[in-house]
Amino acid sequence: MTTYNLAALLDDTADRHPDREAIVLGDTHLSYAQVQGAANQVANLLASRGIQPGDKVALSCPNLPYFTIAYYGIIKAGGTVVPLNVLLKAREVAYHLDDSDAKAYFCFQGTEDLPIGAEGHQGFEQTDTCTEFFLITADPGAETTIEGTETMGRAMADQPATFEAVATDEDDTAVILYTSGTTGQPKGAELRHRNMRDNALSGKDLFAADIDNPDTYLCVLPLFHSFGQTVIQNGAFAFGGTVVMLPRFEAKAALGLMLSESVSFFAGVPTMYWGLLGALADDDSIDVSSLAQNLRVAAAGGSALPVEVHKRFQEKFGVTILEGYGLSETSPVASFSPYGEDVRPGSIGIPIPGVEMALLEGDSWDQVEWTPEAVGEIAIKGHNVMKGYYDRPEATAEVIEDGWFRSGDLGRRDEDGWYYIVDRSKDMIIRGGYNVYPREIEEVLMTHPDVSLAAVIGVPHESHGEEIKAFVILQKGASVSGDDLVAWGKEQMANYKYPRVVEVVDELPMTSTGKILKRELS
Template sequence: MTLGDILVKGCRDYPENVAFKFKDREWTYKDFEIQTNRAANGLKKLGIGRGDKVGLLMLNSPYFMICYFGIVKLGATVVPLNVMFKGGEVVYQMNDSNAAALITAPMFMPLVSQIRDRMETVNNVIVQDIDQENSYAGTVSLKAILEEEEDSLSLDYTVTVDDIAVFLYTSGTTGNPKGAMLTHDCLVANADQTRIATDSTEDDITLCVLPMFHSFAWTTCVTLPLMCGGKIIIHEGFVPQAFLRTIVEENITIIAAVPTMYSVLLQVPEVNPEDYKKIRVAYSGGAALPVEVLKKIETKYSIRVLEGYGLSECSPVCTVNPWRGVRKPGSIGIVLPGVECRIIDETGRDVPRNTPGELLFKGRNVMRGYYNLPEATAEALRDGWMYTGDIGYMDDEGYIFIVDRKKDLIIVGGLNVYPREVEEVLYSHPKIAEAAVIGVNDELRGEMVKAFITLREGETASEREIKKFCQDRLANYKLPKDVEFVAGLPKTSTGKILKRALKS
């Protein structure tokens, strides 16, 4: 099944079901199918076809989804762009992917206009001018495409499950970002694997506030509910009060959030947990969820949070705590159906249970490689196994626990310190809202531990107080030797703390 087949099936099996709602307007599965066909026909007239790449720079909206599915129905490849990008970052990904076109929204046109001449292969800029009377000079009107093109799509070639559907550029913590190539089969398989693990059905109503350009949102909040015939409520971004109000008003059953969003929700006053009892699945991903945050969010809202794990190269979900059965706080759960996991030591040998090592994953959801980077592909993919660079262990019942990122490991006097262990202790301090730990150079011990901390509103604390708190809970070599209080921690648009920014 291709991504386009999901919509064909939806239009056939439940044409009048609401596929998604944005603000006060609803689109049925039949509406959605027609709109994606029109988008595909318009792109085809512009010369976009199988194997071409198309950038997508938009906030969450129905038009992001319509354009995405229009692109992949042609056998072309989507290059989703982070809406927080500066000009040089957009130029890099457009040029690296050899993108033939860029689809964007009016709010991004000042940026796009400045960099258009630097995007070497982009022949057309299509603008989401839905709510505007005037189009931009030298651009193509998405409004005209969606109003004037044919409702059905006729192709003179076949789109296959092995066609590359999307390039997901990794965060680039080591060197320039790399375009992970994911096929239709990768994305469809991963959505189905997650569906089975969470018992998702046509009756579920999913709230999408995570950015659609990110794989976590696209799989759990878009592809999966569409596969089931469910309903998606779209928000442009995360606004706590609007998020909570929508959960109640729309009878939301599935939410997905990153740990920093859950931390923010803990600070919302006067919450009635009865209002959120219809939430069936609350995903957490994108970064490690501190156990203290998990416990507090479950108590405050009376919901059951399922922490999972994934990476862009795996479409992205690899593991999740099961919806039915045992859920272990602090664990990323068990592997999804159809996904295999190995944990190896530095020699490449499998380690025993309860022994930390590097996590490897294998399955239909794993990427085909990095675009135009054979050496990086060969390093990351070996015999079908994706080498994640993350350190974790599997307990006797098959539950996996992340110890830390391999690249974030701190070595103090020859002893390994895993930042997450220190961060878990810091998060248990009642005055601390957020914390991040890194290693900094130390002449005597090689490295030492440094903690960056944001306090809860109205709280004050001293460096001495924080160190004393840790001293009672950690071995001496793990103790933060330096504590820096900051107003906020640098984050990606998906809420993941940028440790490389703290190290600069």
């Protein structure tokens, strides 16, 4: 058995460079030693509350130091981290806690406009197996704002700042990331310690990361998402970098931090790059030359990067965006445009070291006969592929065979081995970098007493890439409006999920077998 605990990414750097700056958030500057000590306190807290190795611990927190501290503390204790989107409503939180068998839950208090803690606690109260709730407050010493709960800050205050990480097998589950595929409720992708470790360490090959010359990373990607978690947080800590946190992406604020903190590494989804260019166009006083001088790496993923955005960014910053590809099920990085080589706009690059990619023929596991124009479903094999979907062996068997993982995305490969996304073979919508799954939205809409049938699609949107649109047939005699259903959906679903447009129709186009023809909707 090979023992490895993912928290070694933190511990190894903290032991070598204890005083090096690890996290920056406004006026708060935390060294690696401070982050390590706080994570040790969280680990001791969990152990004192009976959390055993292998137990699942959920975490709802935006890009704040508390996320990183709780994340590594859970892993040090031998637990499995279950990061949750901070936009989830109570009913969605309860589902994730139950489905993952979470035993404890760390939840940020949020704000008046985004009451994460209130929604989280309501969800927690609807579960039977999750017994520990810790409210994360902006001020660690503050009292709880939710009656009957305790804060993470006060609960960990008296815990020792030393803890020897639990010895875990490298094939043990470190993180469960929730994703839906295309149908049904979200599924938890089980990622091993080695999946997450090797994906983070791939930064040495992908970005020429060097612990002796560490980068300063701007953290605008949500840490509860696989891209931000691996490429920014774990990638930075693996090589002693500094993570500059921005809890919510705002283009002008991001540019300000890039200047003030001399950011050398930026990763974002395409809409973020679009936003940065828009902010520059709106304010010609921004010192673009200084931005360009500091910036060493610009990485993109999450959805296809428009070629025009790629070109405009290179013209403004003098830095070529490195586009990559991956999924939650692949930890997430599977391919990337190599650093230091001429990139090919529109391409997702080549497989990262230790990973293979192939194109599959139809629904089979046979590979397509290659030509530059040949299109097939992208399959991935290597150190990054998940263990499987938690407690869903049948769903796992549908997408994994002999170590190969079916992505559900259609692609092609050129003569040099560079891959290109052609289309998505599934109905998944990508809104601003977030995956949105139509059937889940349809199921919620159909719980409304006035809705008889619903169909959800993605429609083009200038800034978000895709917007969510729903078509509904009402129950006989009902008169609810589309706007009313939009407002109702906003109360029922996370902000990135609910449809912004609902069109009430008399009928939906269908095949002879009763399947809705979504391609005829727009």
